[in-house]
Amino acid sequence: MSTGDPRVQQHRPRLPKSYTDQQLAFLKSHLPEFERRTQGSIRGDAKKFALEKAADFINVFGLPNEFIHVEEAEPRFKEQIYNWFKNTVGRTRRKLEGRPRSMKKALEKGECIWLLKILDCQPTIGTVISGGPMNNTIDSTWSTGNVLAAPIVMPYAQASVNSATGSPTQTLVSPVQYSVLRGSSIDPMLAHRQSSLNQQSPRQHHSSLELAVNLQITTSTLRDSFSQGIDASSLASMIQTFVKFNPSTTPLTPVITSLFEAITAELSFSRDPRACLRRFLDASTLFPPSIVHAGVSGPLAGPRALQMQIRKNSIWFPNPPTDSTISSPSYSMSDELQRLANDRQRKKDHIQWARIHAAALELGMLNMEHSGHTDDSGYSYAMSRAFSEMTARDAVWEEDEVEWVAGIYVLRAVIRTAMQSAQRKREEYGELLATYERRLKDIRDENRQTMVAEALMGAKEDLAQLDGVLHN
Structure with a gap:
C-alpha cells in the first residue's frame, strides 16, 4: 500500500503508552458511568460522555507533548480518549466473560499450549498436530498421560454456545478440538451448568465491571489526585468509590490521611494547605447520603472527618524515656539514629x-x-x-x-x-x-x-x- 493511499492515517499521534497515577485515577473513576451509558437506550450517549471527560482531562493535565503543533490536536486527542474508554470497557468485558478477542488472537497467544495440557497424547493426534501449522510449538516426543480422566470443558466454546440461538451446528469447533471432544467423556449436565454460570445478567456483569475498575482507587491515587488538583466531581466520585469498597464506621479517615500526605509531599513548609483543603471541601459538597462518617452523612461527612483528625493530632505526645532501651546490649548507634x-x-x-x-x-x-x-x-x-x-x-x-x-x-x-x-x-x-x-x-x-x-x-x-x- 503506497504512502499516498488515503486509507493510511499519516502523522496521527497515538495515545501515550503510559499514564501517570493521577491520570489513570481520573480516567478509571469515570469508567463505570461510561460502561453504564453504553448499555443505555440513547444513541451516542456514551461517546458524548467520554468526549466531555476528555475535555476535563485536557483542562486538568493539558495535551500530551506528542500533540503539540499538530493540526486539530484537541479533537484528535479527545477521540483517542474516547477510544481508550471503549477499548478498556471491551477488554474488561471479555476478561469477565472468559473469551478472547478472536480465535486468531487466541491461537497467536498460545492456545495450542493449553491444548497440550488437556489432550490425551495419542500417536495419531500427535501426527496430526506435528503435520499442521503448530508443528513448531510441539515436541513430537511428548509423553502420554491420562489427562482426560476428569471431565474437561473446552474454553470459549461456551461463548459460542451462548451466542447461538439456533441449532448446535452454529458452534465452531476446530478439528483438533473435535477429536478431543469425541474421545472424552464430558458430562452433559456439567457442560450445561458451566454454560449457565457464564451467562451473566446485565446487572451482574455491570457489578463485576465496576468491581474490576473501582478496586484501582487506593489511598495513593487519592493522594495524587489531591496534589494534582482534579475537579471536584471526579474527586468526589473517587472518594465515593473508595468508601464503597472500604466500608467502616469512619470510612473517610484514610481519605484524610491521603489529604495530609498530599499537603506534606513537599519537604518544606512553603505549601499552603488551603488549596488542598478547599479541594476536599468542594468534593465533600457532592457527597451522597450513602457516605456516613461517625454518624454524619452526606456533604457534612467530610468536614466531620477532618475535625476529628485535627482534634486527634493537636495533642503532642513526647517520646518515652529511653534510658532502659539505651542500656540494652542489643541497642546500637543505628537504632539511636533511627529513633532521632x-x-x-x-x-x-x-x-x-x-x-x-x-x-x-x-x-x-x-x-x-x-x-x-x-x-x-x-x-x-x-x-x-x-x-x-x-x-x-x-x-x-x-x-x-x-x-x-x-x-x-x-x-x-x-x-x-x-x-x-x-x-x-x-x-x-x-x-x-x-x-x-x-x-x-x-x-x-x-x-x-x-x-x-x-x-x-x-x-x-x-x-x-x-x-x-x-x-x-
Missing part, C-alpha cells in the same frame, strides 16, 4: 497538622453544624472557635518547642477570623502574642525559630488591622 529520625518526623507532622488546623478554621470548615447547615449565630461562632482558642492558649505554656510552633500557627488563624466587635478578645490575643514572642529566644532549632518569627510578624499585622477596624 522518627522523632524529627513526628515533630514535622505535628506542625503540619497545626497548619491544617489553622487553614480549616480560616475556610470555615470548623463552623459546620452536624444538623445539616452552617449556623452563623454568635453561639455557633464561639463554639467553633473554642477548641482553636484553647489550643493556642495552652500550647505556649508547654515544654516542647514544637508545641510553640504549632500554637502560633493556630493563634494567627484565630486572630484572622476574629469578629470586628471582639475588643476584649483583641487584648487577650495581644497578651498571647507577647508570650509567644518571649518564647522565641528559647527555641533551639533554627528552622522552627524562623517559622515562629514569620508567624509572629504576620499575626501582629493581622492584630493591628483588627485593632484599626475596632477604633474606626
Whole structure:
C-alpha cells in the first residue's frame, strides 16, 4: 500500500503508552458511568460522555507533548480518549466473560499450549498436530498421560454456545478440538451448568465491571489526585468509590490521611494547605447520603472527618524515656539514629497538622453544624472557635518547642477570623502574642525559630488591622 493511499492515517499521534497515577485515577473513576451509558437506550450517549471527560482531562493535565503543533490536536486527542474508554470497557468485558478477542488472537497467544495440557497424547493426534501449522510449538516426543480422566470443558466454546440461538451446528469447533471432544467423556449436565454460570445478567456483569475498575482507587491515587488538583466531581466520585469498597464506621479517615500526605509531599513548609483543603471541601459538597462518617452523612461527612483528625493530632505526645532501651546490649548507634529520625518526623507532622488546623478554621470548615447547615449565630461562632482558642492558649505554656510552633500557627488563624466587635478578645490575643514572642529566644532549632518569627510578624499585622477596624 503506497504512502499516498488515503486509507493510511499519516502523522496521527497515538495515545501515550503510559499514564501517570493521577491520570489513570481520573480516567478509571469515570469508567463505570461510561460502561453504564453504553448499555443505555440513547444513541451516542456514551461517546458524548467520554468526549466531555476528555475535555476535563485536557483542562486538568493539558495535551500530551506528542500533540503539540499538530493540526486539530484537541479533537484528535479527545477521540483517542474516547477510544481508550471503549477499548478498556471491551477488554474488561471479555476478561469477565472468559473469551478472547478472536480465535486468531487466541491461537497467536498460545492456545495450542493449553491444548497440550488437556489432550490425551495419542500417536495419531500427535501426527496430526506435528503435520499442521503448530508443528513448531510441539515436541513430537511428548509423553502420554491420562489427562482426560476428569471431565474437561473446552474454553470459549461456551461463548459460542451462548451466542447461538439456533441449532448446535452454529458452534465452531476446530478439528483438533473435535477429536478431543469425541474421545472424552464430558458430562452433559456439567457442560450445561458451566454454560449457565457464564451467562451473566446485565446487572451482574455491570457489578463485576465496576468491581474490576473501582478496586484501582487506593489511598495513593487519592493522594495524587489531591496534589494534582482534579475537579471536584471526579474527586468526589473517587472518594465515593473508595468508601464503597472500604466500608467502616469512619470510612473517610484514610481519605484524610491521603489529604495530609498530599499537603506534606513537599519537604518544606512553603505549601499552603488551603488549596488542598478547599479541594476536599468542594468534593465533600457532592457527597451522597450513602457516605456516613461517625454518624454524619452526606456533604457534612467530610468536614466531620477532618475535625476529628485535627482534634486527634493537636495533642503532642513526647517520646518515652529511653534510658532502659539505651542500656540494652542489643541497642546500637543505628537504632539511636533511627529513633532521632522518627522523632524529627513526628515533630514535622505535628506542625503540619497545626497548619491544617489553622487553614480549616480560616475556610470555615470548623463552623459546620452536624444538623445539616452552617449556623452563623454568635453561639455557633464561639463554639467553633473554642477548641482553636484553647489550643493556642495552652500550647505556649508547654515544654516542647514544637508545641510553640504549632500554637502560633493556630493563634494567627484565630486572630484572622476574629469578629470586628471582639475588643476584649483583641487584648487577650495581644497578651498571647507577647508570650509567644518571649518564647522565641528559647527555641533551639533554627528552622522552627524562623517559622515562629514569620508567624509572629504576620499575626501582629493581622492584630493591628483588627485593632484599626475596632477604633474606626
